[in-house]
Amino acid sequence: MSFGERFAEACSRAVYPLCLGLDPRVDEMPALIRSRAVSAARGDGTAVRRAIAEFHELAVAAAVGLLPAVKLQMAFYEQYGIRGLEALGDTIAAARRNGLLVVVDGKRNDIDSTADAYARAFLGTTTALGSESRAFAADALTVNPYLGWDSLVPFARTAAASGTGIFLLVHTSNPSSVELQEAEGGELFLRAAEYVNRLSSEYFDDPLVTSVGAIVGCTFPEAARAARAAMPRAPIIVVGYGAQAGSADGCAACFTPQGDGALVNASRSLTYGWGQEPQSDEDLVEAIRSRITATGETIGSALASNV
């Protein structure tokens, strides 16, 4: 099955069109996670890895059935070095074991054989010294389009061969996104949207669902509407909701007229900010589950009033 088919199927099974963003911030995790990780590590240097792996194991458990995908933010794993990247492997394994799609948010991009190597790292396999392995087994990777068409082809080729996908940055959610992405009279980001369509039609085989998607910020509703119109079939991950004050209306602009084809990402608002500390794993799972439900209901209402 192609990534596009798996994405569509996972979305149709889930209760809410949400993506759970996992951005590990160890010192902001609930005290019960941190103290247990420190005790279990007994000073052997694995406490950070244990904290991330356990916290995400519980977050994944909370999300199962409610939403179809997790988005793992590479920067937050990389900041912890090797231990963080081991925990990335742990998180990927937990999500896959529980049937959630794994989008690695690395915003990678480079050219030629270097782009090939990034694609292999997250979407394919690498052969060395007679054995083949997967470095980080994502279902999809986010890719920065700034280097242009030829830099994107290696990602599409590898994704097509391995049944994985890519999400191109089309319009990001930050205030300065407009500086380059809206050059050319406000429309440069539509060139990235064209890449999405062209990669999909030239490198992938599925006529109805596409394995090349887009990252679109809900903080610029007009741009979001233009992006959706330019890419009628591409899956979109909507960013900027919650912590960045994006609107539910901006989110709705990223969905198809049928109200599907997009997932709204939420990270910190679902997993951090523990004013009242959870007292047990069950407490924590329940708390994340109720935050997912509340966010999902809000997005659902915005979509309903938009149809």
Place this chain on the structure above:
Amino acid sequence: MSFGERFAEACSRAVYPLCLGLDPRVDEMPALIRSRAVSAARGDGTAVRRAIAEFHELAVAAAVGLLPAVKLQMAFYEQYGIRGLEALGDTIAAARRNGLLVVVDGKRNDIDSTADAYARAFLGTTTALGSESRAFAADALTVNPYLGWDSLVPFARTAAASGTGIFLLVHTSNPSSVELQEAEGGELFLRAAEYVNRLSSEYFDDPLVTSVGAIVGCTFPEAARAARAAMPRAPIIVVGYGAQAGSADGCAACFTPQGDGALVNASRSLTYGWGQEPQSDEDLVEAIRSRITATGETIGSALASNV
């Protein structure tokens, strides 16, 4: 000392204005490196790490005194997963031990606290569970400017606080670079050049040398001349020479009128393509040394005829 001062000083001590690109491709390393790594690992899974670490230890030994910096291509480390990233740490340590500046070519970019996390990962420190550590201790990191000004500030802040630097992608060397980077009548990349100047003046303290540099392809000599003119003082790492058929003239365009302020990167052409296998470590070091010398002399002649 700021990164800019260290860069200027390292360049003035080196024989050639070259940067040694280290892009590990284990299966293309000389047979003596591969077979020794396999033997030493005795099947414990460390052969890939050993091969990369040893090969780069020798490449660094070959470069010492001749050139001031190495550029480590993240994609080629990431493709080998955790073992590759452990080898990244080994390569960084070898280069620093030998007095070479370490530029991590990660082309990272994101927004807000995520950009902060990338900056911490390569240029700063991360605190977790009561202890502070450096994930990957680079002297400088390459950064993609596509997300605009606010995405770059966290990198500049961290670099200024830690005496490290950043190199912004201003014009890349690949054919498709023109598609977005030369939007707005050919000049969008000059907006990235403005970011370089503005980051330097707003976040760094040194009046004569700057810690914010640029990546410029020598495959577009006119654009390179325009980029250099727009950033008279910024250090430039010139890409696209050698394997990508960039011209020595295009390289010369990136230097200041005084013939300094830039390093020409060469990767595969210095360290791969072993038609005649080196028979010993000494052979290998000598072979890389003579390739560095030959490339350095070619660039030197181009610069001399350009003044």
